[in-house]
Amino acid sequence: MDAPRLWTFPKWTNLAGVGLLLGLLTVPVYLGLLLAYGANATTLNVGYQPKQPVPYSHAVHVGKLGMDCRYCHTTVEQTGFAALPSTDICMNCHKTILPDSARMALVQQSYVEGTPIPWKKVHLMADYVYFNHSAHVNVGVGCIECHGPVEQMETVYMAKPLNMAWCLECHRDPKPYLRPRDQVTNMNWTPQGADNPRARADLGKKLEENYHVRASTDCVTCHR
Amino acid sequence: MATVALQEIDNTVEDPRQRATLILGEPGTSLHEVSEAICGVAEARHPPKPWYAALGIAMLALGLLGLMIVYLFFTGIGVWNLNRPVAWAFDITNFVFWVGIGHAGTLISAILFLFRQKWRTSINRFAEAMTIFAVMCAGLFPAIHLGRPWFFYWMIPYPNQMGMWPGFLSPLLWDMFAVGTYFTVSLLFWYMGMVPDLATFRDRATGRFRYYIYGVLSLGWRGSQRHWHVYEKAYLLLAALATPLVLSVHSVVSFDFAVAQLPGWHSIVFPPYFVAGAIFSGFAMVVTLAIPAREMFGLKNFITLRHLDNMAKVILVTSLMVAYAYATEFFMAWYSASQWEQFHFLNRLFGPMWWAGWTMLICNAVVPQVLWFKKARQNVWILFTVCILVNVGMWFERFVIIVIGLHRDFLPSSWGSYYPSYVEVVTFIGSFGLFLTLFLLFCRYLPIVAMAEVKGILPHGHGSNEPGQGHDAAVPQTDEIGTSDKGAVGSVADSAPVASRDVDSFAVARPTPPAPKLWGLLAEYDSSDALLKAAEKVRDAGYKRWDCFSPFPVHGLDRAMGIRATILPWMVLAAGLVGAAVAVILQWYTNSPQTVSAQAGALSGYPMIFSGKPFWSLPANIPIVFELTVLFAALMTFFGLWALIRLPRLHFPAFASRRFRRVTDDRFFLLVQANDEKYHSKPTRNLLAGTNCVVVEDVFDE
């Protein structure tokens, strides 16, 4: 009678244990990578730069010509929504400046036909976030704090992650992000003695007190 | 095959002169027969017909469960008839029901182990399996009962873009930690206990597929005494960790209710009451499953009437505890003079859902009283009926607490009613499908009785070697092995067999052309006693690289071998402390005022006002601290064990020996490695031959 064959594992399988150990070690590594990926700028859409229907350049208008943000975004101090300029605002100047430029074609058409220009939204917040521009601008949070160096942007991109943890950073301690109210739209503002962190801190503290800044971290501040 | 008793044998009588046997069988029941009986279930070519029938039904139910869950996910939780005020009903009832069922396994494994209740060994394995599957069923319900189940992971405290942390004051969070820890520890415990038995499966395997599967699962277990030493410690540690866990899980589950302020929920008696109820229902479920299983797989010799009797007694005791809790609730309602409480308990029995209240009361407090009678405990049918009714009653207990508690609370204006939708009913039935499918598959493919442990409690397992099963029986077996060896390496002695009592010589010498390197000398013994004595000899001879192998841990052998106590307990202690610290720091940091962590972004804490409580309060943190302590310690026990004994290593030179394959069955071995300083071919061989061994065999390395 033939006994059944005797199976064994080859010797190399003993390395499996080591493999398993290494495998277990990858778990924390994986978790770490996952977190890093989650916190990554690309994941957070930083740098999102959709192509706009009109090749409008903030770099020219703000950077070179020094236009104030509020010339176009008129409602930023009054309402939650910083309105995009209506076409007639563009045409205030462009009736005379470069009226026939090809770049202006869509604007011209909009002006003549009364059709809106379909701008693509760059700073897209989740729908359940109620961000109010006026509440920020009026207490001295500069445009640049959230929108980045718009005056250098040929096409606007998202400069900051705009995620909740990022919002909370400022809401927990707004002092470093405050500036005098009249400097809110100034893209080149630097606090006096900018190189002195102490002075900056003092200024922040002073502004926080003067403007009665109470950046609440209550959920209802942003979510309703 | 195992001897299947045709008639139930009463082994429940305690004779003060002699311990009643825990395993039944003919006088000659041997270690090998244990293996035969248990492995036979998995090795049989065809499982019994009822198994197919049962699996078919179970899988049908499982399919329905899947269907219902898909429907639920794509439609909304509204397909269940939950409402306001009854926002929980079947879902949490089923959850608590299944968690309760899941208590018996670890209780039997851990608490009875600590109490040295040896009768547990026949039932602990499948009770543990039942636990695992029941907890899986239980875990299903909290996950699918969410309004948005895809966000279940928000319960886990991990740094995230929202800077948010879960609410550590919520009993549901404690629950997740408790059930999660319980599941993990139970799984580890179950698996750890199963490894020696899986090795038996492996070593008995005749097909390649079975061998490799069980070989991988058993991690190269070979019954080494040095392994057994750590293993036993680990098992004890895990049992010690699991014991408070068993008590804590249902305590924490009860907090889901006790922490709330609904009348009928807000009760201090809940933790012990729930634990008792869980054990009650768990044992009832074990019996419910054991009775058909022992019938189906011929395990009456293992799960004897004595086992059933013992379990019936536990059921009776816990029934009394539960009944006492009921009485306490009613008394407290009256005594507290709280009109809400009083109304709740009146409403339980005389309100619109009186039928549920009375079902609970009768099934849980009245019916089990028949177990006072021995006749009832020993009549399988009565016992089975009682257990089914207890299961029904315990399900209704949760239903009563949850639904009757919710449907009429404080403001009469918000009173409501509840009846289940078909989706809820089918989901509930489907959970049985999941449970039974897993259980039936387990029965078919995994060792359903802890063979190694059973062997350990067999009379000869204690090394007394009393019964007739002795050296004579071994003789023909050695013959067989000696003659039928082919293809295996190094199984042949390169020298004459040692002269020894009763030991047959190897019949054929087969020198192999590339002379393999001798790796060690293997001596086989047919009793633990013989091994023990041999081990003392070898120890005294001053060998270092040698080991003993046995199907179960032979008590006293580690001392006989001079093995030093393992450091595992210290590692576990350290891990437990780390777990506690992590839990405390986590809960403190995430709720700390921002001054601690203002600029840490996603890693920052987020203090929030919950119910006007302090930002950080230690008492509320205790459940999670406890659970993480146990979890870390248990993980350390498990992984520490394998690290210390350096498993998995699937290859072991002695595995090439056909004789050695019985180390996981009924044989005992001593192996001296050739690379031991003291090793010298002749003297060592003589030393071994001088012990009471069956044979001495050379082991070669590849």
Added chain:
Amino acid sequence: MSSMKPTDDSLPPHDASELGADPATSAAEQSRRHFLKLMGASLGLAGMTGCIRMPEEKLMPYARRPNNRTPGAPVSYATAMERGGIAQGLLVTSYDGRPIKIEGNPSHPLNRGAADVFAQASILELYDPDRSRGVIHRNPDGTRSQSSWEEFFRWAKGVFTGDGRGIAVLSEPSLSPSLVEMRKRFQKLLPKSVWFDYDPHVPEECQTLWGWVSAPDLSRAKVVVSLGSDLFGSNPLAVKYSREFAAGRQLSRADGGQMNRLYVIESTYTITGACADHRLAVRPSDIGKCAAYIAAALGETNLTDGKSEVTAEQKRFLDVVIADLKANGSQSIVVGDRRQSVLFENLDYLTDWINKQLKSPSGNLSYHSSGLADKDNSGHLPVLSTLASQMASGEVQTLLILGGNPIYSTPANLKFAESLSKVKNTIHLALHDDETSQLCQWHLSKAHYLESWGDARTFDGTVSIVQPLIEPLFDGRSAIEVLARLTDDKEGIDGGGLAVVRRTFKSLVGDKYSEWQWKKALAEGVVEGTQQTVTFVGPNAVVAIDDSKQQVDNSRGLTAPGASQATSSTEETNRGLLAPGYPQKGNGALPNSKAFDLVFFPDAKVYDGRFANNGWLQEFPDPITRMTWGNAAWMNEKTAENIGLKHNEMVSLKAQDTPEVEFPTCIVPGMADGVIGLPLGYGRTAAGAIGNGVGQNAYLLRTSEYLGWRPGVAARPTGKTCALATVQEHHVIDKVGQRAIAQRIPELIHEGTFAEYQHDPSLGHEKSYPVSIFQEHPLDGTPVNRDPVAPNAPAHTFHRWGMAVDLTACTGCGACVVACQAENNIPIVGREQVLLGREMHWLRVDRYFRDGERSGESVHQPVFCMHCETAPCEQVCPFSATTHSTEGINMMTYNRCAGTRYCSNNCPYKVRRFNYFDYNAGTLKDLYMPNLMRQPISELVRMQKNPDVTVRMRGVMEKCTYCIQRIEQARIAAKREADRPIRDGEIQTACQQTCPTGAIVFGDLNDPNSRVSKLHAQQRSYGLLNPELNTKPRTRYLAKVRNPAPGLEETNKTDKHHT
């Protein structure tokens, strides 16, 4: 864009195309409604692609921004809504061109800021997807097809010609000056045409058809006696009455307050009855007797009998009333409901007589000049009968129906449908393609009042301009515009409704007209100087201020123009108090145990049926039965037993000349014995997806003789049952539950009499004002900042929001429920879901029957999130989705909620609402369909949504937020305005804003001078369940104080002094 025509700056945006194309700049806001749903999807997508970019969203700025339009800022416009001929002045909030919320106009004499449920819910009517679109024409072969306005007018040119013989117009009663003008024009052009008015409910006190309104001022009355009049219910003047009534029971005044007393004699159960200090349930015929008894006691000798007919119980009650009336004289008032007497004039006569006898200022009767002469056939039923017979005989060849739904709502015996089929040309102008439209040759889509220009008068004659907030969504036109075309009104054709209204306005204002005047009228919502109130000073005084030279008949006190025929025909029965056919004897015992009195009344939800397709109203719980989605036969337990019925069982009702109609039975304690109440307005067949087939049609039992009630109706149980979709208690039938309710009520609702209150302002309840956990030093009252973020911020930026609800003032009308629904984007869930107990109202008005359910005395209690400082819901949430703000608001963060529902379980008030389904998406019928098979949230549904409030998706818990969006808006506005403190009263929650009695007050508890602080400080304030559970609710109730008359006190067996 075609809509970019030059717009009048002052005008509200009313170009629908602006919305249709793409609401300028509001893309962001619109998208808020995709919402949370995306969250779920994005998780799945993120898993799949790993590197998903943002979904692309577009912003569409205006090409030319209109002046005075700030994108993203809500704007309010004043307008008015007419119901029963009476205008309610409204303020409509518009957000980027979409009207989203209706509130009462604070400058309007009727509303004073409040609005009733119907007015508020009419915003949903505007966006009703079932509204008809354009013109539908019935082809000769009976099929119907879409037509156009031009086609209709072409056809009409050939029909509305000649002298108008054979042309009849049936119109909803209206005092709109422009409509009246158009009507005159029409009749001048077609002199032989006839014009009829019909409204299924002659509004109780508002006989607009006759050009006058009886609108007594309750605010100065110390004693109010209602003879069957539902002052606070579905009455168009309810807002005014409620306000005035509450003004007479101001306990919060420093001088200890004062208290009026309300007696109600009625046969059904109304919220007026629920508010009464004393209520007497009598059969409808007895109301006239009671009035006669009172009149006789005050000296009227002209009555034939009546005095002897009241029962001993009634006599006991009435004697107290009479004594009270005599004692208070001119400070008392009697209000009657003409529906309740068989022929209404007798009750009118008696109440007028009594009021004059009392020298009561009941004479706040307003005369309006409709400007129409007697021959105009204005009138009510008699003329409707005339019309029906004229139609049947073929005299009428062309019938133009302007609004209304006569096929559905006219009395059954007129067989209006049959008559209509005899008419050659039939035209129906209506919002919906309804029962009447489907039988007419032409259906014309009517423009909603929020889409069209118009004007309207209110009770005192004040005219309001109805200005549109949006261009017609469904190609509808107003009655004015249609008449302008039919009458070839050049100005009206060219300039639309606006031109007609301006023309009318000019003539109304006369010399004073100026553009500024016009703008002022638009802005304020009232036209100055149009008020025409007349006050009687004595029983026989004749005052006729109105310039239309109306005649007032001294002997009867009042006779309205056009009513002469109607009244003369009933002259005989004026003094006889019993209607023919009514069993004369055996008041208590029914002549035949199966013959009952039916009382018809407009439903509290859908009124006369016109709001049947309005989901908010269908789901608005009836204040008395707490029933939604349908109607039932109301009766008390005794009556039900008499018929052999139980709650929920079907009863079949049969009267002479009417079919047998089945209704579910609803046991309503407090109904008079032998009386079955039937709410009208249900059983619609062509209302739309929401309203079709809901409830039973009670009009089928209503005949022209018996508009208000009818005797001798047979009732029998059918043996079937029907579940009533009630939102409270689901009718507790077990004794354990009933006992518990009776035991709990005194603890849940603190009550007492005025006398007791004066003796002990806490009304015997232990005062348990909890120490706030937000105030570390409660003794000196200085707010202590517990904010971990800004511990040094100034005190005025710290608030402890709180609310007080005065149960004494609350009438239970439920206006707050709809206000909350509109403000907070609360979905409707449908009948099936209500039956399961899943209604979503954040605010509910609980109704408890005081001593069990026997006496029928009930109390109402609005319940919403209490914002407990130690909120039990918060600690149990594993996701931190519900937490507490530093200002004490219990916050619910939807986007963090995964839906364990534990918070709801642990809320003792059960105010949390769970989205079991995606109630906003698809229709109510496909809730049980998997999401993928369901329609997404429709564009129309979206348009109504408040962009400041998240629309919740399925699986998310929600609840009252104290209107956090209003708080945040006020906070930001205050900050913007030089960082000033938020003023007390600046933030009004939606419920508070609309409450006609001012029972709800919201404010800052940190300010000791705020109204809410003062109310909390009153001794009668209490926190619901607070002593038991220590929840420290921020919303506290002020005990209900009643003012029983000394002689009747013992009948009020309340045990408020519980231990």
